[in-house]
Each structure stands twice: as structure tokens, then as C-alpha cells.
Amino acid sequence: MRILAFDTSTEFCSCALWAGGEADEAVERAGQRHSSLLLPMAQRLLAHHGTRMDALDAIAFGAGPGSFTGLRIACSVAQGIAFARGLPVLPVSTLEALAEEVDGERVLAALDARMGELYLAAFRRSGDGWQTIEGPCLAQPQALPPLDGTWTGRGSGFAAHGAALAGAYRLDTVDAAAFPRARAVARIGARALAAGRTVAPEAAAPLYLRDKVALDVREQAAARLARGAR
Numbered sequence: 001m002r003i004l005a006f007d008t009s010t011e012f013c014s015c016a017l018w019a020g021g022e023a024d025e026a027v028e029r030a031g032q033r034h035s036s037l038l039l040p041m042a043q044r045l046l047a048h049h050g051t052r053m054d055a056l057d058a059i060a061f062g063a064g065p066g067s068f069t070g071l072r073i074a075c076s077v078a079q080g081i082a083f084a085r086g087l088p089v090l091p092v093s094t095l096e097a098l099a100e101e102v103d104g105e106r107v108l109a110a111l112d113a114r115m116g117e118l119y120l121a122a123f124r125r126s127g128d129g130w131q132t133i134e135g136p137c138l139a140q141p142q143a144l145p146p147l148d149g150t151w152t153g154r155g156s157g158f159a160a161h162g163a164a165l166a167g168a169y170r171l172d173t174v175d176a177a178a179f180p181r182a183r184a185v186a187r188i189g190a191r192a193l194a195a196g197r198t199v200a201p202e203a204a205a206p207l208y209l210r211d212k213v214a215l216d217v218r219e220q221a222a223a224r225l226a227r228g229a230r
Contacts, residue, residue, distance in 0.1 A: 001057050003189050007097065014027040014029060019051070060089055095111065107154060112156040117141075120136070120157065144164065150170040153174035
């Protein structure tokens with residue numbers, strides 16, 4: 001089973017090749033350069049392992065939530081390769097990819113959604129995968145969904161809204177620097193491919209949890225006033 005996987009949902013660009021039950025990954029802090037980095041990164045990774053696009057079994061990508069532009073890049077590249085090679089596509093939740101990196105039973109994954117909000121999901125380990133307990137959802141720090149039990153926290157949402165999350169949930173450890181990685185997308189994708197959970201290239205789509213990407217002028221002013229009052 002050979003899967004090319006990538007994630008461009010945050011400021012990082014990562015690409016992984018899953019083969020022989022293991023993932024080899026390349027990662028770079030991309031800023032706004034995901035579109036120029038991703039395909040050369042994939043080609044170098046394939047060349048390093050002596051394989052080609054036409055030897056792949058599927059394409060996996062971080063479908064979201066995350067950066068609107070990043071998600072569009074990941075989806076369009078996955079569709080382009082899959083259409084050209086006649087391959088199935090494996091869309092993977094970026095929040096589940098955060099959970100996949102944890103050696104634990106209960107994970108609260110949170111990404112900074114900007115505009116004073118966060119993307120949130122809670123997962124419990126089930127066999128070699130994850131059961132979704134909550135989300136994925138777009139949440140406000142002052143109105144977080146209730147969750148029982150103790151959780152391992154991961155993701156940039158804890159850097160942006162750590163106090164609110166710590167006040168709402170029982171957390172054992174937190175890694176606020178964690179980000180969705182292609183190696184995790186590849187592992188989740190491999191399980192999905194083995195189970196036959198694929199989509200046709202034309203059916204692949206980003207997971208958007210909102211359709212607004214920026215605050216208007218009045219909202220920006222209100223946000224500045226709120227920050228000044230704290």
C-alpha cells in the first residue's frame with residue numbers, strides 16, 4: 001500500500017509517503033508558500049524512495065478545518081494528482097490528525113480559527129483509530145461545548161485560547177505547538193483505504209466550518225476594545 005499524503009492547513013507544509021506500514025515525511029514552515037513548495041516536496045520524497053506517482057494506491061490530504069487558502073491548495077493538488085493517475089482520494093480531518101500523534105486515550109484537538117474563535121474536536125481511542133466525541137466545530141472561547149473526563153490537549157487553539165480551554169476542561173498535558181502533520185494524515189488514510197472509505201477525485205472537498213474569513217471594520221474595533229479591557 002503506497003499513499004502520498006500532505007497537509008497545508010496551517011503555516012506548515014508537510015508531505016509524507018506511506019509504504020510498508022511506515023510514513024516518511026518532509027516538513028517546512030511555509031508561511032504563504034504552500035503552493036510552490038508542495039509538489040516539489042512530494043517529487044523529492046518519491047524520488048528518495050525510488051517510486052513514482054503511477055505506483056501510488058491513493059492520495060490523502062488534510063481536508064480541514066484550517067486555513068481557507070491552505071485547504072483549497074491541498075484539495076486541488078489531491079484532485080489533480082488523483083484525476084491524472086486514476087486514484088482514489090482520502091480526505092482526513094486535520095483535528096483527527098492532531099489526535100493521531102498522541103499516545104493516549106482521550107484527545108482534545110483545537111486549532112486557532114482567528115477572529116477570536118477556534119476549531120475544536122474531542123476524540124477517544126477506539127481500537128487502532130478514533131471515535132469522535134465532540135465536533136469538529138467552530139467554537140467561541142466563552143461558549144465551549146461541555147466535556148466530561150480528563151483530556152490531552154493539542155494544537156494552536158491552546159496557544160490562542162489556553163486560559164479559556166483550561167477553565168472549561170480537565171487537561172492533563174497540553175502541546176500548544178502541535179500542528180496537523182502529513183505523517184498522521186497518511187496513517188489515518190491507510191486505515192481508511194484498507195476499509196474502503198475513499199472518495200472519487202471530483203467528490204473531494206475541503207471541510208469549511210464557516211464562510212467568513214475576516215472581521216469587518218466595526219468587528220475589528222470591538223475586538224480591540226475587548227482586548228484593551230482585559
